[in-house]
Amino acid sequence: MSLPSLRRTDLFVTTALEPSPELEARAQVFAEELNAAYAPRGDEGMPRLFGDNPDAERALIVQTHRLLLLTRAGEELFYHPNMAFLRLGNLLRGGRDLLIEAADLRPGDRVLDATLGYAAEAILCAHAVGEAGQVDGVEAVPELGVVVREGLQTVVTEHRALNAAMRRVRVVYLGHHIEYLRSCRTGSYDVVCFDPFFEEILRDSETFAPLRRFGNHGALLPEALTEAQRVARRRVLVKSVRWASTLSDLGITRRYDSRSGKVAYGVLPGSESGE
Numbered sequence: 001m002s003l004p005s006l007r008r009t010d011l012f013v014t015t016a017l018e019p020s021p022e023l024e025a026r027a028q029v030f031a032e033e034l035n036a037a038y039a040p041r042g043d044e045g046m047p048r049l050f051g052d053n054p055d056a057e058r059a060l061i062v063q064t065h066r067l068l069l070l071t072r073a074g075e076e077l078f079y080h081p082n083m084a085f086l087r088l089g090n091l092l093r094g095g096r097d098l099l100i101e102a103a104d105l106r107p108g109d110r111v112l113d114a115t116l117g118y119a120a121e122a123i124l125c126a127h128a129v130g131e132a133g134q135v136d137g138v139e140a141v142p143e144l145g146v147v148v149r150e151g152l153q154t155v156v157t158e159h160r161a162l163n164a165a166m167r168r169v170r171v172v173y174l175g176h177h178i179e180y181l182r183s184c185r186t187g188s189y190d191v192v193c194f195d196p197f198f199e200e201i202l203r204d205s206e207t208f209a210p211l212r213r214f215g216n217h218g219a220l221l222p223e224a225l226t227e228a229q230r231v232a233r234r235r236v237l238v239k240s241v242r243w244a245s246t247l248s249d250l251g252i253t254r255r256y257d258s259r260s261g262k263v264a265y266g267v268l269p270g271s272e273s274g275e
């Protein structure tokens with residue numbers, strides 16, 4: 001018999017001020033999923049709720065049209081598809097995207113994004129593989145994964161291609177990607193992608209500041225790469241800062257470097273690549 005997992009105390013779930021019964025019910029469902037306490041909001045301010053939950057460093061606030069993550073210090077994160085918007089716009093204008101080239105994506109492919117974040121790259125992949133393809137995402141920080149999952153399903157932009165690609169990204173696991181990869185059959189995806197946080201913070205990545213605050217900064221484990229090579233039929237991709245030693249430290253020599261940009265994608269063969 002397995003023991004019930006301990007309830008998290010670092011997080012609680014609440015609603016916007018003076019919520020409807022429907023909003024309260026939604027918040028309770030999220031609290032259950034995240035194994036965190038539900039704190040009824042009524043007309044209380046957030047400082048008071050943090051005071052009532054002294055171990056909590058963050059709260060998930062269920063608002064009518066979005067989910068908001070808030071830290072005790074008042075820092076926020078909500079879902080927005082900004083980066084995907086810029087990069088997809090470029091693709092639609094006939095431009096190239098290094099991720100799509102490095103992944104060698106084809107319509108109908110199955111892709112696993114093992115470090116989902118804001119899902120900007122997953123959305124690009126979803127566009128590239130089209131309706132016949134599939135893009136699944138794994139996010140280590142459950143509350144972040146829930147915010148992104150909701151955003152992917154509900155945010156409506158003025159760009160139909162972006163909306164369609166967002167809807168096709170499925171968040172399949174909230175937890176460490178090594179656990180998910182171990183549960184996958186050999187060759188169950190064509191491509192597996194990793195984009196762990198860079199040690200070096202790129203100057204123009206201010207949009208990513210909230211993600212950096214709420215995300216998991218663990219290093220990419222060699223075991224995760226080995227599992228990914230089993231699970232991916234064709235390729236495993238690892239993103240890095242172009243001049244960092246990340247890829248060579250992981251033993252990755254094949255790489256696609258952006259000519260003017262700051263990133264590189266390292267490529268490892270998958271289980272059926274024949275390389």
Ligand SMILES: C[S@@+](CC[C@H](N)C(=O)[O-])C[C@H]1O[C@@H](n2cnc3c(N)ncnc32)[C@H](O)[C@@H]1O
Binds near residue numbers: 138140
């Ligand atoms: C640099 S961000 C990825 C950004 C993403 N490529 C995008 O386009 O928005 C890294 C993300 O991976 C998550 N992460 C880090 N380690 C992870 C792990 N072991 N398993 C799953 N997700 C992980 C972090 O919490 C963070 O959200």
